[in-house]
Amino acid sequence: MSGASQEVIDHVVVKLLPEDPQMRRLVVNHRMFQCETTGGRDRGAVCRDGGWGGRSYELLAPVAQVYRDLLPKLCRFEAAHGSRHVRELTVPCLYAGLLQAPDYAIVLENVQKRGFRTIKSLQLRKPQLNAAVRSLAQLAATSHVWLQETCTEDLPYLQDNTITDGPQLADFIRMGLERLSAPLELGSHLRLRQRLLQLQLSSVRLLDAFLQRLPAFRVLCHGDFRDGNLLLRETPDGDWQVRAVDWQTSRLGSPALDLLYLLLFSLPRREMADLEEDVLAAYGRHFNRKLLRADFTAAKLVGLVWCLSAVQFWERVPGWAEHTLDLALEVDRLGLLDGLQ
Template sequence: MESPEKCCDTQFKVLSSGDYILPPPLQASIDKIVEKEGYISHKTFNRSVSTSGGNFLAELYEVDIKGSTADGDKETHIFIKNKMEDIQLSIFDIAECYSMETFFYGHLSKLYDDIQNKANIPIEERYNMVKSYDATNPNAIILENLAKKGFTTVHRMEVAPLRFAQLSVQQLARFHGLSWVLEKQHPEYFEKKIRPLKTTVQFNDNYQKFIDNMSTYTDKCVDVEKRVRLNNFKSGVLEIFKKNYFENAGSRCCLCHGDYRADNILVKKDGDNITEVIPVDYQLLYYGCPVLDFIFFIFPCTDQEFRRKHLDDLKDLYYKSLRKFLKYFNMDVESVYPRREFETEYKKRRDFGLAFGLLATPVLFTSDDDVPDIAKDDLGDISVTPDPKMDERIRGLVDDFLKWGIL
């Protein structure tokens, strides 16, 4: 069993040399950045990179600009997530995903910065966001390259380090808190731009095919008796997803991240100590129940031992962090999102944790060299070869939900 303190760093793999020629639209965007950053003379170094299976829907590039400005020498380090052409996935609208992330980095992040600045929130108490460039568009997300500042990710197969989980939960609480602050301070904007947002995931027959496909891997991890219960649960998984994403009557809702998992959270370390995390990847934003983001984060990146030791504490931390953040805006958390309601929603929606854990774990535990190419094969048809460590993770997941009376 992996120690919950272990952090396995994932570095980008360079696929090309520093003289890589960017696609013309991206080069035009870089030229605009060069001009806006005030370069008098400069050189650029471009690289095509891979995240070792951590990204499925984009071509990734790093661009380093080095040169001189009127104020002296300067360097600008850029990370680009470029939309792959000709991808047609039956359970995702790729164009809508990129439009959603463009909306976040091009508009909402700037509004969130303004809200936090006006409230004079200390840097260490803010919701962290990567700097984005104005050249960001629905085809390319153009950001500061934080790898140059030492940020990396926790490997998707590893149990989340406790400190990483704590900082990530604090950031999630602030993200949800900002949504409620936005609703209070800019009600017309909220009603027009946020409340109508629906998940871009299509829970259709192909999604059911994906569920059935992944169950062929997870079923093998448990004994026959538990497998019968698991198959009974599996028959209703699609409806569990639909219920949790679309049936929110009576639930307090806000803007949700939608893909809040460990490899969508950048992490920085000082020696062995994790000091900072920054969430990224806003392609699956939607308006819904905030507890789903918490559940989405916890179950794929923790094991049974971690949850036994730390789950209740992380729930407490989420709520305490939300309370503290809302105080900066003179908002009472018990009026915005009562703790009783948070606990009720968590218990009511906890089956989502098992559903998503069963669906995601075989893909998360696929080796870097065997990551499926969903640009060619839809999710319902992919074949994976999970690492043997997956078996224990699945058994722990199943045992927890048996104990909680959900299986």
């Protein structure tokens, strides 16, 4: 790497596959890593002496689909229109793949300028949130126009808008409801508990219906745009620069999906409710606010499914059960649980 370059290898992520056998099977079966690359066990690593557990891996550079194809296209498109927001949001990926050893790890290395950091779950502060929302809105707006102008209908390496693991999803929700039983009973929310049990039975149908419908606006969704996948750096004027990693669940869909996901997985629900108007206003500069609000409200039912299915994995995060219960109460007040069959 040139000595004159301002970029260094400053952000390295080594991801062990989840210990939970169901989650491990989900990641491997969906081959999430291959959304970012076309590598894998057959092309990803060369074993040498030393390193992790007595072995090291010379990480070859497989063809990164999202990083090599999609994001550069968006960057060139916006540059032709005098913008660089998508370029500033993304970082180059050197490697992503599934390794046989030492413990079936997904490895990502990103070239990144120094000074960026991540934060703990549900602890995104308002100035950081505002910067993340601005970046996400720009990604949505740029991809929306690009998809229209290039008449792009589909990108084969992105996630399908189809639920292929329905029984597993329903099982995750069941386990989430079991962990919410005490708070539901303590708050005398027995009627809500019955409705959530019905939601468990209807979850696959509801998610399929939402993901497969034609949204008011069709954009590139990151799919996992939350605090833990954002690299943040404070600028001298007190603003924040944002970089996003982990594009393995990218899909085409409504901009409401990424926006809702960011809020649900980065802020306590009660703080999120206070900031909704502000974040929708930021998106209103690019999209019809009335149509976006309708999508955002409808997506809260999807968000509740996400949160319920994540309870068993996120219960280590202080307040996650209460966070999910608050969302469930709101979804019920909005009438989104009415008529579940």
